[in-house]
Amino acid sequence: MFSMAFAAMVPHHAAIVIGDRIMSDHKPLHFVTLLGSLRKASYHGAVVRALPTLAPDDVTIEPLGSVGDFPLYNADIQAVGFPAAVLAMGEAIAKADGVIIVTPEYNYSVPGVLKNALDWLSRLPTQPFAGKPTVIQTGSPGLVGGARAQYHLRQSLVFLDATVMNKPEVMISQIMTKVDAATGQLTDEATRTFISTQLTAFASFARR
Numbered sequence: 001m002f003s004m005a006f007a008a009m010v011p012h013h014a015a016i017v018i019g020d021r022i023m024s025d026h027k028p029l030h031f032v033t034l035l036g037s038l039r040k041a042s043y044h045g046a047v048v049r050a051l052p053t054l055a056p057d058d059v060t061i062e063p064l065g066s067v068g069d070f071p072l073y074n075a076d077i078q079a080v081g082f083p084a085a086v087l088a089m090g091e092a093i094a095k096a097d098g099v100i101i102v103t104p105e106y107n108y109s110v111p112g113v114l115k116n117a118l119d120w121l122s123r124l125p126t127q128p129f130a131g132k133p134t135v136i137q138t139g140s141p142g143l144v145g146g147a148r149a150q151y152h153l154r155q156s157l158v159f160l161d162a163t164v165m166n167k168p169e170v171m172i173s174q175i176m177t178k179v180d181a182a183t184g185q186l187t188d189e190a191t192r193t194f195i196s197t198q199l200t201a202f203a204s205f206a207r208r
């Protein structure tokens with residue numbers, strides 16, 4: 001008979017066969033999303049909202065709080081105490097199995113609001129990105145899909161010691177044509193499929 005003790009001994013990627021049933025031993029995963037735009041009608045916000053529907057079955061995805069709730073980083077504020085929004089986001093990241101950062105590119109780099117959030121989070125006594133599986137998705141109205149922001153972001157994540165997945169890279173070109181402005185939904189099928197592929201890869205990456 002199947003027992004918890006037996007389940008604990010089964011290696012990570014094996015399927016468990018009980019009678020004629022095959023049970024996945026995949027540990028359910030919980031990812032959180034960090035959005036680098038404050039705009040109400042943000043195209044990247046549309047991507048974030050689509051992610052739970054594009055994830056593999058055993059993966060749940062939930063948005064973190066808004067980076068707009070963080071004050072501008074100031075060591076004097078930190079000396080008095082970390083703002084509640086920073087503490088809450090740090091805790092949510094620490095508990096998650098992985099972080100998905102979805103952001104536009106501003107002036108060939110990371111939007112200030114996102115960089116500000118990373119600066120705050122990086123100062124927490126237990127730095128939540130250390131060793132955390134992390135993946136990036138960028139977009140842009142142009143053809144390059146936010147690639148330059150993506151590589152600047154990777155640079156900061158090196159200092160934060162995040163475990164960033166390299167590939168597949170999601171860089172959504174002409175993002176305004178992939179989102180239905182009226183409904184705020186990510187409608188482009190090719191983009192949805194490619195993001196799904198990245199999320200499946202990220203789930204394997206996070207389980208390693």
Ligand SMILES: Cc1cc2nc3c(=O)[nH]c(=O)nc-3n(C[C@H](O)[C@H](O)[C@H](O)COP(=O)(O)O)c2cc1C
Pocket residue numbers: 037038039041042043044045104105106107108109139140141142145146
């Ligand atoms: C300050 C600023 C700088 C921008 N710089 C770039 C850029 O370097 N590259 C780019 O592709 N788009 C750039 N854009 C355009 C944004 O990608 C575009 O506004 C996008 O819709 C923002 O994402 P959102 O819809 O999720 O807010 C910039 C926009 C702003 C407001």
